[in-house]
Amino acid sequence: MCATCGCGDHAGAVITVPHDHADHDHDHAHPHDPAHSHDHAHQHDHDDHPHEHLPPTETISLEQKVLAKNDLLAQEIREWLAARDILAFNMTSSPGAGKTTLLERTIRELGGARPISVIEGDQETLLDAERIKATGCSVVQVNTGAGCHLDAEMMRRALDTLDPPSGSLLFVENVGNLVCPALFDLGERSKVVVISVTEGSDKPLKYPHMFAAAGLVIINKTDLLPYVDFDLEACSRHARSVNPDVQIVPVSAVSGEGVIDWYTWIDAQSGRRDDPATIDKVLPAGVDRDERHTSGPRVDSDDVGAQPCPGERH
């Protein structure tokens, strides 16, 4: 069941800033009891109506999108992010495709040039948020409980807690799931689907909605290609059959192979391509912007952990 299941707890997701001490007393205000936008507790007099006659009915035309509320909130988030020059990406994949490992490398290698924050979505645990926090990056964990995806309301609450700085990059690591996150706009600039070579080449055909919604497909774990039966070309073809214009970037988050193409894509999304200084702002110092398919750039250790962690303000 989803986070919005029959229990009626519409705000069931728990948002946590990871702390250094697991047994830390949570004396900060918990954000999971916001004012509900609806209340089903009101009484209806007609329930007590003693007569059996059928009341006249009236048909009212609504013609509104089912996810209008989510989409409206997502649009507000999009504008909120744009006003702060925050570039947000919604990262989706099956569980285990390597999203967190890719983010760890990305933070290490880009974090020196531009502040990075992360919203981690998982059903349970703070494990991924702790991994991200270990890179020195600001992070909040959204635990969806039984929920299978993040929605715009969770995103809004996570942003309120995270308070990402202006001009930063924001990665939202969605719940590992190639089905549900496709439908829910979070206000991101683009959805990024990560698939790994240990999965089937035909995954884009099996989960077409997610691949159709993506602005970028990352094929991860290319270092394992010699050991698995994965057809890179067929996978790319399948992805393009449901999303003809999608960009596809093969990478190894472990070895760094191809990650420069990922960074270049991120930079292109900033919408400031005309500014020659932009790419140098995003790409780590010393990286040739034309470099392709080489090992990932080395990063000075000074760059690691340089980001403030709002979670530590408690």
Place this chain on the structure above:
Amino acid sequence: MHEMSITQSVVDAVCERAAGRRVRRVTIEVGTLCAVVPDSMQFCFELATEGTVMEGASLEIDQPPGRAHCRGCGADFELTDLVVLCRCGSADVEILSGRELRIMSMEVS
């Protein structure tokens, strides 16, 4: 199982518009190209409406079929999945219908 979230969104929106009136019937459109399973929505609808002005209401789901237009050869054709490829070989295809996810109307008393 995002159908529960989707159904909850329907129930929230309809309850809001009903403004306390009893809802007897809700009609929605779920295109065949949507990643939403109508049977699952029917199942979730009963749970989601419990204790609301929609309790006991029926849910009618229209399923517009997938239709597409090829910008290459100009043909209009039916689309049964998201593989957007015209018979002429062109992938420059516009999806005309099948992705609807809309609340069309409600019957109140």
